[in-house]
Amino acid sequence: MRLGFSKAEEDFRAECADWLNAQMAGEFSDIKGITTLTEKAERRKEWEQQLAAHKWSCIGWPEKWGGRGASLAEQVIFAEEYARAGVPGRVNHIGIELAGPTILTFGTDEQKQQFLPDIAAGSTIFCQGFSEPNAGSDLASVRTKAQLENGKWVVNGQKIWTSLAHISDWIFVIARSEEGTKGPRGLTFLMMPIDQPGIEIRGIQQINGDAEFNETFFTDATCPEDSLIGAPGEGWKIAMGLLAFERGVSTLGQQMGFRNELDAIIAAAKANGSANDPLIRQRIAKAEIGLQLMRYGALRMLSNSDHSKVDGAALTYKIQWASWRRSLGELGMDVLGQAAEVTDNPAYEWGMLPNLFLFSRSDTIYGGTNQIQRNMIAERALGMPREPRGDT
CATH class of the missing domain: 1.20.140.10 (Butyryl-CoA Dehydrogenase, subunit A, domain 3)
Known part of the structure; x- marks a missing residue:
């Protein structure tokens, strides 16, 4: 186990710190120190794009997809300096840390082309549709259903505690696509656009007055047949892979x-x-x-x-x-x-x-x-x- 960093890595740390501190003292000083995820959401979307413009958005991704191909040590250093500089939490952390790596690992070439550039650029914000009212930590108990009809997945059900759904563009959803299945069997992992008539989002006010979380309702909401990651019924495997990235x-x-x-x-x-x-x-x-x-x-x-x-x-x-x-x-x-x-x-x-x-x-x-x-x-x-x- 390495408990220290090389000189080159410490030089990289200085580069990270200099850039982040300059941003927080300059153009983006108005967001420094924010501790909630909803405050100045639009301004923080601009920050996502600023990170992307300077190749700091997803440094561990391959350069082909907007990253730097950074080593594990460099990713650790950047994460530490990001927090040390007082930069607020990423409003697209679901896209950068979960959706993106999942697509990189399990997605098709077409899906990578469709999603990864916009995630890296900060122009597409993702949220996660896993938990349900009666299936919080127990992902295997989800009841939201997905049926394949006329070349589209049709989704009905409810998700809850959907972080930042109200400012997101896409949501990845675990839904039960095989009638009569229980537990981890028969689940499918779908990528769905949020801006559609079949998806309704209701905010949940938290004990601290913030409203980061939401209820998300699906009523005949749709996505194309090829919007699934993996194959039908492989949703549990994909979800477990995604949670490992967390x-x-x-x-x-x-x-x-x-x-x-x-x-x-x-x-x-x-x-x-x-x-x-x-x-x-x-x-x-x-x-x-x-x-x-x-x-x-x-x-x-x-x-x-x-x-x-x-x-x-x-x-x-x-x-x-x-x-x-x-x-x-x-x-x-x-x-x-x-x-x-x-x-x-x-x-x-x-x-x-x-x-x-x-x-x-x-x-x-x-x-x-x-x-x-x-x-x-x-x-x-x-x-x-x-x-x-x-x-x-």
Whole structure:
């Protein structure tokens, strides 16, 4: 496992940092430090295009498709410097980190030509249609149906918690295309344009006042027959491949965001005197140790070159960071004390640390609840018997 970077890689880090910091101090200074995904959405679409214009949008992709063919170390460095510079989260992270790599791996040449250039250019925004009201972390229980009729897939059903669907152009959807199937069998992975009469999007206001998530309804919504990735019935395989990309190099950038949050808590503790409390100091030290352990664990996970085996470290990462960050949000509130419970903003808007606390309540739920993560660790990493399920 490599714990450091070469001189050439550190030179690349300086290049990344110089460009990102110049952007945040110049033309795009108005978006620096934004912590929610919906604030200034149109301006952040312009930022996506700025990244693309300078070949920073998807640096790990092949140059043919708008990337730089960057090494794993370079991708890690860019993700870290992106967060360190205070740049807001990518509004097209679903396209760059999930849809794009899935198309690169499983898509046809025609699909690559259709989608990849526009994703890389920041002109096509993707969202993900997996979770349903009765199938959140349990993807195998989806009920949304897809039927092939007259050369088109016709989709009916509902998805929920669809991040940024209201500003997206396309959605990839897991739907049940074989009548009578259960569990992972009979699922198909479809790419669908959102701007059509058969798709309705309703926003969901979150506890922190943001509205990143949506309900998405499909009523005879359509897409061409060749819009599926893989073959009919291979949706589970494609989805599992896609979710593997979710644990990629962005994890190190995510941790740099955590670094910023922990630093804000430390600064607040010093400012209001709560740093003098030995229990607060102990909790800060524990958070620091946890963050360092996550970094080393992520580097070890990314250094694993044998992808033929189940990586137990990769399976533990989601539950590790989600539980850690939930505790971090609680620490932030305890450091601020009563000041965390009031805001000077006229609307329901909060500062960084109250927002951290409110949003982090969902970290152990979305993307696979802690319970689901424990099942995966037990069954796939440790080889323990499967939990009884209704589809068996």
